[in-house]
Amino acid sequence: MASELVIKNLHASIEGKPILRGVDLVVRQGEVHALMGPNGSGKSTLANVIMGNPKYEVTDGEIWFKGENILEYSPDRRARMGLFLAFQYPMAIPGVSVANFLRRALEAVREGPRPVGEENPSGRPAPRKTIPPSEFRNLLREKMKLLKVDNSFINRSINDGFSGGEKKRAEILQMALLEPEIAMMDETDSGLDIDALKIVSDSVNALRGPKLGLLVITHYQRILNYIVPDFVHVMFDGRIVRSGGKELALELEEKGYEWLRPEGSEVAVND
Amino acid sequence: MTEALATTGFSREAVIALSRRKGEPEWMLQKRLQAWEIYEQTPAPLGRRGDLGTLQRLARFHFQELYPYLPADGNGALPAPIEEGLRDALVGASERSGLVLQRNSSVVRVELSEELRSRGVILTDLDTAVREHGDLVQRYFMTQAVPLATDKYTALHAAFWSGGIFLYIPSGVEIEEPILAQIWLDAPAAAAFAHTLIIADELSSARYVEEYASAFEGEQPSLLSAVVEVFTKNGARIEYTSLQDLGRNVWSVMHKNSIHEADSSVSWVMADLGSRLTFSNIGSNLIGNGSATELVGVFFSDQDQRFVIKSLSNHVGLSTNAETLVHGALADESRVEFDGMIRVQPGAQQTASFLSEHNLLLSKHCRAEAIPGLEIGANEVSASHGATTGQVDEEQLFYLMARGLPRDEAERIIVQGFFEPVLQRITLDSLRTRLRRNIVRRMRGGHESEADWIEAQERWEIEGVDEGAVSFDRPSEEEEIRLLPE
Ligand SMILES: Nc1ncnc2c1ncn2[C@@H]1O[C@H](COP(=O)(O)OP(=O)(O)OP(=O)(O)O)[C@@H](O)[C@H]1O
Numbered sequence: 001m002a003s004e005l006v007i008k009n010l011h012a013s014i015e016g017k018p019i020l021r022g023v024d025l026v027v028r029q030g031e032v033h034a035l036m037g038p039n040g041s042g043k044s045t046l047a048n049v050i051m052g053n054p055k056y057e058v059t060d061g062e063i064w065f066k067g068e069n070i071l072e073y074s075p076d077r078r079a080r081m082g083l084f085l086a087f088q089y090p091m092a093i094p095g096v097s098v099a100n101f102l103r104r105a106l107e108a109v110r111e112g113p114r115p116v117g118e119e120n121p122s123g124r125p126a127p128r129k130t131i132p133p134s135e136f137r138n139l140l141r142e143k144m145k146l147l148k149v150d151n152s153f154i155n156r157s158i159n160d161g162f163s164g165g166e167k168k169r170a171e172i173l174q175m176a177l178l179e180p181e182i183a184m185m186d187e188t189d190s191g192l193d194i195d196a197l198k199i200v201s202d203s204v205n206a207l208r209g210p211k212l213g214l215l216v217i218t219h220y221q222r223i224l225n226y227i228v229p230d231f232v233h234v235m236f237d238g239r240i241v242r243s244g245g246k247e248l249a250l251e252l253e254e255k256g257y258e259w260l261r262p263e264g265s266e267v268a269v270n271d
Numbered sequence: 272m273t274e275a276l277a278t279t280g281f282s283r284e285a286v287i288a289l290s291r292r293k294g295e296p297e298w299m300l301q302k303r304l305q306a307w308e309i310y311e312q313t314p315a316p317l318g319r320r321g322d323l324g325t326l327q328r329l330a331r332f333h334f335q336e337l338y339p340y341l342p343a344d345g346n347g348a349l350p351a352p353i354e355e356g357l358r359d360a361l362v363g364a365s366e367r368s369g370l371v372l373q374r375n376s377s378v379v380r381v382e383l384s385e386e387l388r389s390r391g392v393i394l395t396d397l398d399t400a401v402r403e404h405g406d407l408v409q410r411y412f413m414t415q416a417v418p419l420a421t422d423k424y425t426a427l428h429a430a431f432w433s434g435g436i437f438l439y440i441p442s443g444v445e446i447e448e449p450i451l452a453q454i455w456l457d458a459p460a461a462a463a464f465a466h467t468l469i470i471a472d473e474l475s476s477a478r479y480v481e482e483y484a485s486a487f488e489g490e491q492p493s494l495l496s497a498v499v500e501v502f503t504k505n506g507a508r509i510e511y512t513s514l515q516d517l518g519r520n521v522w523s524v525m526h527k528n529s530i531h532e533a534d535s536s537v538s539w540v541m542a543d544l545g546s547r548l549t550f551s552n553i554g555s556n557l558i559g560n561g562s563a564t565e566l567v568g569v570f571f572s573d574q575d576q577r578f579v580i581k582s583l584s585n586h587v588g589l590s591t592n593a594e595t596l597v598h599g600a601l602a603d604e605s606r607v608e609f610d611g612m613i614r615v616q617p618g619a620q621q622t623a624s625f626l627s628e629h630n631l632l633l634s635k636h637c638r639a640e641a642i643p644g645l646e647i648g649a650n651e652v653s654a655s656h657g658a659t660t661g662q663v664d665e666e667q668l669f670y671l672m673a674r675g676l677p678r679d680e681a682e683r684i685i686v687q688g689f690f691e692p693v694l695q696r697i698t699l700d701s702l703r704t705r706l707r708r709n710i711v712r713r714m715r716g717g718h719e720s721e722a723d724w725i726e727a728q729e730r731w732e733i734e735g736v737d738e739g740a741v742s743f744d745r746p747s748e749e750e751e752i753r754l755l756p757e
C-alpha cells in the first residue's frame with residue numbers, strides 16, 4: 001500500500017504567534033502536489049512542522065504518516081520513516097564534510113525508524129550497520145553525476161560557502177541519495193539559474209514514480225512546467241484556501257493571489 | 272636532605288637548601304633568593320572584578336601544603352604508568368631525534384641522536400646546563416622571555432625550579448624530527464617545576480613537543496609550575512607543541528614566551544584538556560623586523576575544570592606578523608576565561624595581527640568569558656580580533672536530525688566540525704588524532720569504546736575536510752581595524 005502523509009486541522013505557532021490555522025492535506029506516494037501562496041502565508045512553516053522542527057509549537061491537529069501519528073516523533077525518527085525536507089534555507093555546518101555527513105545519514109535512514117539508543121539506557125548509541133566507504137562513494141558519485149555536481153563537493157563542509165544555487169542542488173542530491181517516500185521541496189527553484197533548474201527538475205523527474213510522493217513549494221509556474229503536478233494547493237494565512245489540478249497554477253500565474261484572499265484576512269506584510 | 276626541603280611549605284631556608292643540594296654556583300643561589308623575596312612581596316594576580324573568579328581561586332590554593340621538592344627514588348626505574356605513557360607518546364621512539372623525561376623534581380632521562388650531538392646541538396637537564404653552559408643560562412634564564420618578576424607564580428618558579436630542560440640549536444642546524452619532552456607528576460602534595468629553555472641560533476630550526484601528564488590517585492592536589500622560554504635568533508624557526516592532559520587533582524600555572532630576532536618565527540600549538548585548574552600565559556615578543564608567530568589553541572573543559580588562558584602578541588619590530596586562533600568547548604560546570612591581547616608598539620609599522628577565539632558551550636551551567644584586547648601605537652597596521660561564545664545551534668541540529676541523525680550524534684558532529692579548523696592547523700598527526708579522540712570520548716560521556724573510535728576515525732578519513740572550505744571567522748562579530756597611511 002502506498003504510504004500516506006495525512007495532515008488534519010493542523011494549527012501551529014511560533015513564539016506564541018499563530019501561523020498555521022487549520023491545514024488539511026493528504027500526500028500519497030506516487031503523487032506530486034504543488035503548494036503555492038503569498039510570502040509569509042505559512043508554507044515553510046508547514047514543511048518544518050511536518051519535519052518536526054522544535055522551533056514551532058503544534059497547538060492543534062494531527063500529522064499521520066504510514067498510519068502513525070508522528071506528532072511526538074523526533075525529526076530524525078521522521079526522517080528514518082521516509083520523510084524528507086529540502087530546505088528553503090539549508091544550514092551551513094562548518095568543519096563537517098558532506099561525504100561524512102551523508103554516509104552517516106544514509107546509514108541512519110537505511111536502519112529504519114527504530115530510534116537508535118532507545119533501548120540503551122546508558123545513552124550509548126547502538127552499534128550501527130555501516131556502509132563501506134567504497135560502496136558509499138560509488139553511490140554518491142552516481143547521484144552526483146545525475147545532478148552534475150562537481151567532484152570537489154564531497155570534500156567541502158556542508159553548505160559552507162556554497163552559493164545559493166549550489167545549496168539547492170545539494171539538497172536534491174541528498175534527496176536522491178536518501179530515497180524518501182514523501183519529500184517536501186521548499187522553494188528549491190529559487191536561486192537556481194535556468195540550466196540548474198533544468199538539471200534539478202530532470203533529476204527529480206527521474207526519481208518520480210510510485211515510490212515517491214512530492215510536495216513542491218514554489219512561487220513560480222516555471223518549475224511546474226518541468227515537474228508537472230497532479231494537484232495544486234494555495235495557502236493563504238495559514239490555511240489551504242483552494243486546491244485544484246495543474247491548471248490552477250496557470251490561473252495563479254495570470255491572476256495573482258488576491259482573488260483567493262479569504263474574507264477578513266489582513267494584507268500580507270511582505271507582499 | 273635538609274629539613275626545610277623535606278617538609279611541606281615554601282621558605283627561604285628551603286630555597287637555600289635546594290640550591291645547596293644541587294651544588295649551584297653563587298649566582299644561581301642569589302637569583303633564587305631574589306625571586307623568593309619578590310614572591311613574598313608580590314600579591315597574587317586576582318583578575319578583574321566581575322570575572323569568573325578563577326585567579327582568585329588559584330590565589331587561595333594551599334601552596335604551603337606542598338612539598339617544594341621531591342627527591343628522585345634511587346634505582347631510576349620508571350613506574351608502570353610512566354613507562355606506558357612514554358610508549359604512547361605523541362612522538363614515538365623511532366620518530367624523534369631527542370627525548371627528555373622529567374618526573375616530579377628531576378629529569379630522569381635525556382636522549383639525543385648521535386648525529387645532532389655531533390652537530391653541536393645541546394639537550395640536557397637544566398642543572399647540567401647551569402654547570403656547563405653557565406654563561407648562556409645566566410643570560411637567558413628568566414631574564415627576558417619570562418622575567419622572574421612577571422607575577423607571583425613566576426617568582427615562585429624562579430626560586431624553586433628543579434629539573435628543567437635546556438635545548439640549544441647551533442646556527443644553521445635544522446632538526447626535522449621532533450624532540451619530545453614528557454613532564455610527569457606522580458605524587459600528591461607535590462610542587463613540580465618544569466622549566467624549558469630553548470635557544471635557537473641563527474637560521475636553525477626545530478620541532479619541540481611537550482607533554483604534561485600525571486599519575487597519582489586521590490584528592491590531595493599537586494601543583495605543576497611550567498615556564499617555557501624560547502629565543503629565536505635571526506631567521507630561526509621553532510615549532511613548539513604542548514599537550515596538557517594532567518589529572519583532575521593537579522593545578523597548573525604556565526608561562527610561555529618567545530623572544531624573536533629578525534625574520535624568525537615561532538609556532539605555538541597548545542592543547543589543554545586536563546587539570547583541575549590551569550592558568551596559562553602565552554606570549555610572543557616580535558622584536559626583530561619581519562618576525563612572525565602563530566598560536567593555535569584547543570581546549571575542552573568539563574566537570575568543575577577551570578582554565579584561564581592569556582595570550583599576548585607583542586609587536587615591536589617592523590613588518591611583524593601574528594595570528595592567534597583558539598577554539599574551545601565547555602561542558603558541565605566548567606569555566607574558561609580567555610584574555611587575548613594584541614599590542615602594537617609605537618614604531619611597529621606594517622604590523623599584521625589577527626586573533627580569533629571561539630567558545631562552544633555544551634551545557635547550561637558552564638561559563639566562558641572572552642576578552643580580546645587591542646592596543647595600537649603605530650599607524651600602519653592591519654589588525655583584527657574577535658571572540659564568540661555560543662551554544663550548539665538549534666537550527667544546525669535540526670538540519671542534521673532532519674537527515675536521520677539522532678540528536679546526540681548530530682551534536683557530536685557539530686562539535687567535531689567546530690574544532691576541525693584548528694585541528695587542521697596542527698601538523699603533528701598524532702596530536703590531531705589524540706584530540707579528535709578526546710573530543711569523541713567526551714561527547715559520548717566517556718562511553719566510547721575502541722570500536723566507536725575506529726568508526727569515528729574512519730569517518731574522518733573517508734574524504735577529509737578541505738581546509739579551504741572551512742570558515743572559522745564570523746566576520747559580523749569581529750571588530751576590524753585597518754589603519755593605513757594617507
Ligand atoms: N522566528 C519567528 N518569529 C516570529 N514570526 C516568524 C518567525 N519565523 C517565521 N515567522 C512568521 O511566520 C509567517 C510564516 O512564515 P513562512 O516562512 O512559513 O512563510 P512562507 O509561506 O514560507 O513564505 P515565503 O514564501 O516568503 O517563503 C511569516 O509571517 C513569518 O514572518
Ligand SMILES: [Mg+2]
Pocket residue numbers: 043044045088186187
Ligand atoms: Mg518559505
